[in-house]
Amino acid sequence: QSALTQPPSASGPPGQSVTISCTGTSSDIGGYNYVSWYQQHPGKAPKHMIYEVSKRPSGVPDRFSGSKSGNTASLTVSGLQADDEADYYCSSYAGSNNWVFGGGTKLTVL
Amino acid sequence: EVQLVQSGAEVKKPGESLRISCKGSGYSFTSYWITWVRQMPGKGLEWMGRIDPSDSDTNYSPSFQGHVTISVDKSINIAYLQWNSLKASDTAMYYCARRSSTSFWTFAYWGQGTLVTVSS
Numbered sequence: 001q002s003a004l005t006q007p008p009s010a011s012g013p014p015g016q017s018v019t020i021s022c023t024g025t026s027s028d029i030g031g032y033n034y035v036s037w038y039q040q041h042p043g044k045a046p047k048h049m050i051y052e053v054s055k056r057p058s059g060v061p062d063r064f065s066g067s068k069s070g071n072t073a074s075l076t077v078s079g080l081q082a083d084d085e086a087d088y089y090c091s092s093y094a095g096s097n098n099w100v101f102g103g104g105t106k107l108t109v110l
Numbered sequence: 111e112v113q114l115v116q117s118g119a120e121v122k123k124p125g126e127s128l129r130i131s132c133k134g135s136g137y138s139f140t141s142y143w144i145t146w147v148r149q150m151p152g153k154g155l156e157w158m159g160r161i162d163p164s165d166s167d168t169n170y171s172p173s174f175q176g177h178v179t180i181s182v183d184k185s186i187n188i189a190y191l192q193w194n195s196l197k198a199s200d201t202a203m204y205y206c207a208r209r210s211s212t213s214f215w216t217f218a219y220w221g222q223g224t225l226v227t228v229s230s
Contacts, residue, residue: 001171001172003154003156032215034215034216036215036216036217038155038217040155045205045220045221045222045223046147046155046205046207046217046220047220048210048216048217048218051210051213051215051216051218052213052215052216055213057210057216057218087154089154089155091155091157091216091217093215096169097160097169098157098169098171099145099157099160100157101147101154101155101156101157102154103154104153104154104155
């Protein structure tokens with residue numbers, strides 16, 4: 001299985017919105033509504049921010065939202081804040097008890 | 111409180127063997143699969159494989175099949191990731207993770223990571 005495709009970088013000024021895409025295939029993103037998004041600050045373990053495409057775990061601000069169309073999933077961060085600056089990874093179930101991650105996107109708050 | 115606590119950093123030479131661990135606490139260890147994730151220096155996350163602690167059933171990513179072994183000792187709530195012959199390219203941070211209590215499909219709990227350095 002190949003890694004999901006994410007843009008290497010994204011950016012936006014405080015208060016604005018930014019959307020990060022994650023493209024897979026019909027064997028992963030397109031085949032299941034099991035996309036997750038993770039936030040990773042430098043030197044820290046990943047933190048799950050979105051699961052099952054658009055659900056937010058408790059404690060995650062509603063500024064974070066997820067969606068999917070076909071083989072592409074998206075994470076939108078609204079009202080950008082300085083602490084949102086981090087690496088973001090998508091992940092999808094890929095069938096037969098396998099998962100796949102995206103290559104990661106570095107989000108910079110300008 | 112659910113916790114995954116991993117073993118400490120390791121420095122090894124190429125060709126040596128290694129086993130790192132991930133101890134689960136605060137939940138029923140045999141009820142949740144443990145997943146291992148690699149992060150090479152400055153790179154992204156890679157799903158390596160998973161184990162069901164209840165019966166030791168495992169799945170590996172094709173990229174890691176045959177090079178690592180995932181095992182578990184459910185009597186002491188510990189999952190392991192093992193190499194028989196390390197390579198310099200195994201230098202990375204390794205995380206264990208567990209799914210959410212409400213969703214089978216996301217990794218809600220993560221260990222703190224174990225840094226493995228392989229150098230001659």
